[in-house]
Amino acid sequence: MISKKIDENKKILEEEFNGSSDFSIYEFKSKSGKEFLVSYINNLVDPSSISQYIINNLLNYENKFDITGVVAASRITEISDMNQIIDKILNGNIAIFIEESTIAYTVELKQYEHRAIDEPNAETVIRGPKEGFVEDLNINKSMIRRKIKNKNLVFEDFTLGEQTKTRISVVYIKGIVNIGVLEEVKRRLFKINTDSILESGMIEEYIIDNPKTIYSTISNTQKPDVLAGKILEGRVAVLCDGTPHALTIPKLFIESIQTSEDYYQRPYIASLLRMVRFFSLLVSILLPGIYIALQTFHQEMIPTVFLITMSENREGVPLPAVIEATMMILMLEFLKESGTRLPRAVGSAVSIVGALVLGQASVQAGIVSAPMVIIVAVAAIAEFTIPSQREIIIYYRLFILFLGGFIGLYGITCGLIILVVQAVTQKSFGVDYGYPLTPTNKSGLKDFLVRFPMKFFKVRPEAISKQNVTRDKSRGKK
C-alpha cells in the first residue's frame, strides 16, 4: 500500500531496490509547496524527458492530487499498489508519488539502447524483405503490425519468470486462428513455473508436445514476414522480449523444407528448390549410411568400374569403413562447432587448417579414403539446406550410419521405418506433424513438394485453420 507520507514511500522503495546503483529516487517541492517523490531506473528512461515533461510541469503544479492534466505524457497510469509500481519501474516507467495521496502515477518514458533492425543472419533470402526481428519486444510488435494492418491482429502479453519477469506476447489473428491451438498454447504458457526465461527456446522446451522425441514440434523464425504468413494460416506466434527469435505453433514437418522465398518466387523455381531441399534432407541423413552399407555388405550392387575405384581408394586404409566414416563425421562436427564458437578473427585460420587436415592431409596420409571425404562433405553441404532440421539430421545420420555399417541395407530400412513412424506419429498442439501427407489432404498437397501457383491457394491449411478457412473472398460471397 502506498503511504500518504512521502518519506515512508521513499524508505520502502529504497529497501525494495536494495540500494542498487541504477535506481534513482528524489524528492522536490512544487512552487505551491507540494512535495513530490520521483523514482525510476537510470538507464531505462530518457533523462531529458524527465526534466522537460515531468519535473518542469510539476514545479508549476498547484492542483491537489490529479496530475494527469499537468504531466505532458501519453502513457500515464494511476496505481495504488506498491508491487505494481515496482514492476512498472523495472519496466522503464517513472513513478510519481504525491504528498497526502494514496495514488501514485507511473509515466512511461522508456529509452534505452537497442540493436537496429538488421537482416537476420540465420534466415537469409535473396528475394523478399530483409528486415529481421530485434531483441526489443515493442519493435517486434510494430514490425508485425506494419505487415498486417488489421484490427483483428491481437497481441496478448504475459510475464514469465519469477526473477527475470520476461515479457512475452502471444500473437494471433482473431477470426483466423485455430482456437483449440490458441487455448492450448495459453494453457501451457500459464503452466510454466520457472524463475527465468531468457530466450524463446526456453519457452519452447517448456511447452513442447513430446520432449522425449527428437522432432521439434515448434517452429521459430527471425523474420516478420514469415511470422505474418504463418499467423495468416491460422497459427499462433509467441514473441519473447530479449530475443529476435519468435515461436510459431503448430509446426508441420513440411515447414522445414519451405522458405518464405518459395512464395515470392515463381512456382517453377520454387517447386524445384523445394524438391532439392527434400532430396538433400534424404541425402544428408542417408548418404554416409548407404555408402558404408554398399561398401561393406552389398558390393555386388555397385557398378564394377566404380567398385574398382572404391577398392583402390580403400586400399591401405587401416580402419574399418564404419569407424572411418564416424571419424570423418566427428571431425566435421568439430569443424562446424569451432566455426560457430570461435572469435571471427581466428575463424578463418580454423577453416584453413580444417580443410587441409580433412581434405588433403588425411587422405594423403592414408588414414581415410578420398571418397569418404567426399561423401561426408556432400552430406554436410546437404545439411545446410535445411537448417531447421539440423538435430534430426545429425542424430539420424549417425544412427543410420551404424545400422548400415553393422547390418547393411536391411538395417537402413529398419532405421528409415523408425524415422518415418516417429515423424508421422508426432502431434504439434493437436495437429498432425505429417500433414498434408499423413493424413492426406488434397488441397494441402498443393503446397507440398510442388508449390502450385498462387491462384490454387483458395483455402488455408485445413489441419491448422478451423474457422474462416477460405482465402479467396470471392468464393465466400457466392
Place this chain on the structure above:
Amino acid sequence: MLRETSPEGRSDLMKRRILLVIFILPVIIFTGCWDQRELNKIGIVTAMGIDKEGDEFIVTVEVIKPEPVRAGSSVSESNDRVTYTQGRGKSVFDAVRNITLKFDRKAFLSHNSIIIFGEDFAKDGIIKYLDLINRDQETRETSYLLVAEKAKSYEVMGINAGIEEIPGRYIQQLVENEVYNVSSLKMDLVGYLRDYYNVGKQPIIGKISILKKENLNDNGSKYELSVEGASIFNGGRLSGYLNADETECVNFIKGNIGNSIITFNNPEKVPSDGLSTSTPRVGGMPKSVGKDIKQQSVFEIEESKVKRDVEIVDGKILMKVNIKIRGNLAEESGDIDISKREVIEAVEEACSKQLQEDLKKNFETIQRKYKLDVFGFGQLFHIRYPDEWKNVKDNWAQVFSESDCKIEVETHIHTTNLTNTPTGKEKGK
C-alpha cells in the same frame, strides 16, 4: 491429451512395451554383421576360366589389383591392374576354394562378368558344372559364357589388345559389341539355362579365339582376341562351332539383330527415270569402271521385327520366318540415282533378296550339318501343335533337319543419310 491409466493398465502397457522391445531387438541385432566384408579384404574377380585336366578341375581367376590412391602422389606406371591365380581341385568349388591356399584375398565373384570354358572342358559338358555358378548367391547370372576355341581358358585370359585396362572388361566389351555386329554371340548364364531347359531348343553360347596380332606397330601384346562365331551345344556338350555367317543367321532368325549391317549387290536393272520405268538401262555401270567390278550398297539396320511361325503343310513341317527391317542406306559404291523412290524400292528389293538368300543358305547348313535346333522352332511347334509334338519330340533334331523353311524379308530404307548422290557418281550423269 494424456490418457488416464490405472496402475494395472500402466503395468500392462509396460509389459507390452518390454515384449515389443524383446521381439524387435533380436531382429535388428541377430541379423548381424556375419556377411560384412571390408573392401580391402576381398579380391574382385573380373573374369573366370574353367578347365579340366584329367579328373582335376582348374579354375583361373582374374583379380583386380587395387593400386592405393594417394592424393598428390603420381599414379604408378605399372600396367598390372590385374593379377591371375589358379586353383585345382576335385570339383569346381573345390578348385575355387583352393585358390585361397595360394592367394591372400578371397575371390569375390559378384562382379565376374565373363566365364570362359576351355575347349576340353566344354566337350566334356558344361551344364553339370554350371550348377555352382547358378546356385551360389555370390555369382552373377548375367555373366557372359564363352568357349575358348582350341585353347585352355587360361590361355585366353590376360590377352588385352584393347583400350580397357582390365582384360576381363576388354572381353566383356567385345561380347557387348554384338549389337553392332551380329556375327558374334552374346549369351549369359540365364539365357543359356533358359535355352537348355526349353524343350525343342538347343543352347548356343559365344566363342572366343586367339588371333595373332597383325598390327606390328603396336608394342603391346602379340595376340588379340576375337569373339567371331559361336559354339553350339548338344545336351550340354560342345558339339561344334558356327562360323561368322552362320552366327549371323542365328542372330537374325532369333530376332537379335541390333544395328547390324547388310552388304548386298545393287540391282541389275534400276529405273532410270522416276516417272517411267519403261526405259531401263544396264545397272549403273559408269563407263570408266570395268564391268567386273560389283556395285554394292550397305544397309544399316535401325529397327527390326522378326516373326516366326511353324505350320504343318501337307503333313510336312514348314518353318516360317518373316523379317522386317528398317534403317538407312549407309554406303553406296555404285552410281545409281538414289534420290528417286523407284530406285530406292529396287535397292530395298535387292537388299531383301540378298539377306533372304544368305539366311536360307546358312539356315540349311545349320539344319543339315549340325542337326541342332538352335532357333527354338521346336518350342514354337510345341506351342502350336501340342498333340503332334508328342510324336516328334523324341527325334525332333532329325525332324528339324528335314523340315522346310521359308524366309521372307522386307526392307525399308527410310533415309539415305546426308546425301542423295553416291560419291562415285560421275558428273552430269
